[in-house]
Amino acid sequence: MTLIEALHEQLALHNLALERFREIVSRLFSAGIVMREEDGVEQRLYDDARRIEACLHDYFQLAGFRLEHNLKGEFFRLYAPGAEVPGMPEDGLEPVPGLRARLSPDFVAAALALRFQYQQGLSEGGNRLTDSGEVLTRFEELSATLQTQLKRALPPTNIERQRLLNDLKRHRLIRLAANFSMDDEDALLAIRPTILGIISDDMLEAALETDPLPAAESADEDVASPQALLEEESIEGNIE
Known part of the structure; x- marks a missing residue:
């Protein structure tokens, strides 16, 4: 057969x-x-x-x-083959360069900031943590986390910021309400538990200890698609 x-x-x-x-x-x-x-x-x-x-x-x-x-x-x-998956053993395979997607530094930094906020939300609990395991935060809190923890600002224009939010949503890292607006200080975005499959504790710790790099650089994502995994060495080499 x-x-x-x-x-x-x-x-x-x-x-x-x-x-x-x-x-x-x-x-x-x-x-x-x-x-x-x-x-x-x-x-x-x-x-x-x-x-x-x-x-x-x-x-x-x-x-x-x-x-x-x-x-x-x-x-x-x-x-993808050879990808480092948080919480899972290595598969022993060599990474395939052709399966590496290119991620902008803004996306990688935002994902790290979301991971930091998600961990905080889990620790604090309360109204920030939903029954489905999401952590609620505000857009301004994301901006503040980027600045204080990664020494990086959000993209300068609203168009670029909206594009970043759309990418994070498309990658299933956040959920936005239909009426979400960056101009509404009370508007909430939900950080999904899927962030844990992207960035491990070790990756986050390494990124927080890394000196900023120029915003023009970009990072590789060792994945089967634009959605799967940020490697530790990519964060160390390219996160601002």
Whole structure:
């Protein structure tokens, strides 16, 4: 039996078409994450992925990728070969340079600041911590954390700042309300628990001890897509 025949057989057991399998795989390769809470389309993708989870694990493992299923957070995250995954052992594979996405210093710094705030929120608890494990913060608090902890300012224009927020949202690191506005001092953004799969305690500690670098530099992300992982050496070499 060929691999494709075996796959067809497994999909048939779950009454799932090959086209749907390809759609799930494509989303994981392109976004690095499928999160049930995101929207109706992604919710259905996640539910179907759960039905064929064993097939997906086998498929990606053949190519050296690692698929993590976070049951509590209800999301799948895909990691590239050789990626350093917080809380998981090394896979022993060599990183693949062609799978390294380019991240702007603003994105990396914001992700680190969010990770710092998330840890604070977990420690403080109270109204900042939601039932789903998100930590609520304000946009100005993100700006203050960047300045005090990473010695870096937000992008200078509102257009650039909105683009940064959109990138963080697209990478499933934050959730914004439909009426969110940077000009509203009381508007909250939610830091998702997915931040823990991006930046470990060691990575955050290393970044906080690193001297700032020029804003023109950028960082590599060793991932299967723009979503998966910030490596410690990338932070040390490129975080401002």
